[in-house]
Amino acid sequence: MSGSKVDVKVVLLGKSYAGKTCLVERYIHERYTGDTVPYHNTIGAAFGAKKVTVNGKSVVLGIWDTAGSERYESMSRIYYRNAKAAVLCFDLTDKSSFDRVRFWIGELQDHEENCKIYLCGTKKDIVDDDSSHRSVNEREAQALATDVMAELYETSSKTGENIRELFTKVAQDYLENLKPEEKADSFNLEEKKGKFPCACKES
Numbered sequence: 068m069s070g071s072k073v074d075v076k077v078v079l080l081g082k083s084y085a086g087k088t089c090l091v092e093r094y095i096h097e098r099y100t101g102d103t104v105p106y107h108n109t110i111g112a113a114f115g116a117k118k119v120t121v122n123g124k125s126v127v128l129g130i131w132d133t134a135g136s137e138r139y140e141s142m143s144r145i146y147y148r149n150a151k152a153a154v155l156c157f158d159l160t161d162k163s164s165f166d167r168v169r170f171w172i173g174e175l176q177d178h179e180e181n182c183k184i185y186l187c188g189t190k191k192d193i194v195d196d197d198s199s200h201r202s203v204n205e206r207e208a209q210a211l212a213t214d215v216m217a218e219l220y221e222t223s224s225k226t227g228e229n230i231r232e233l234f235t236k237v238a239q240d241y242l243e244n245l246k247p248e249e250k251a252d253s254f255n256l257e258e259k260k261g262k263f264p265c266a267c268k269e270s
């Protein structure tokens with residue numbers, strides 16, 4: 068296999084209960100525990116990694132799942148520092164979580180201008196089952212996404228819908244936007260195989 072291996076720091080930000088942990092769980096471990104395990108708010112942040120292959124290039128996404136609770140907000144700044152991508156999560160059934168996304172957009176625009184933004188409306192299965200549960204209009208979310216040159220995804224961690232697509236796009240965008248010097252920093256996976264053990268899962 069030929070190709071390059073590079074690391075991408077990705078941070079998930081968003082209001083508490085927006086579904087960030089379930090999103091990472093689904094993506095990295097391909098499981099959903101939202102119906103069986105009681106909700107526990109994240110404290111500080113959790114880290115997970117996964118290798119994605121796009122057009123023959125292998126990319127390891129290092130994903131930081133931050134705590135949504137406002138009392139941990141100042142800590143989240145530590146986690147988005149130098150992130151290449153930020154997935155701003157909001158719950159499609161909770162308008163206040165969408166309003167919170169604007170706060171994170173402001174933070175990133177002020178402090179991490181090179182960080183690419185993705186908007187992620189979570190819990191799509193609920194609004195697909197009963198549209199009366201939808202609190203965030205898709206047109207409004209798309210308008211905000213267009214405004215900040217972000218991609219918008221509506222996902223369900225319960226069914227897995229659109230989650231792989233979201234993170235594959237993150238990896239693809241990263242590879243497409245690599246600067247020449249960053250390309251030089253990346254190294255051939257075949258050459259390094261065996262030298263750097265990687266505990267992350269492969270897609």
Ligand SMILES: Nc1nc2c(ncn2[C@@H]2O[C@H](COP(=O)(O)OP(=O)(O)OP(=O)(O)O)[C@@H](O)[C@H]2O)c(=O)[nH]1
Pocket residue numbers: 081082083084085086087088089090101102105106107108109110133134135136189190191192193222223224225226
């Ligand atoms: N139906 C449905 N429920 C979901 C989905 N994702 C999350 N949930 C529910 O929402 C709850 C909160 O999700 P979490 O992923 O823990 O939320 P979080 O954003 O990590 O919360 P903090 O750790 O407080 O920031 C879960 O316990 C699930 O019950 C989804 O895709 N569909």
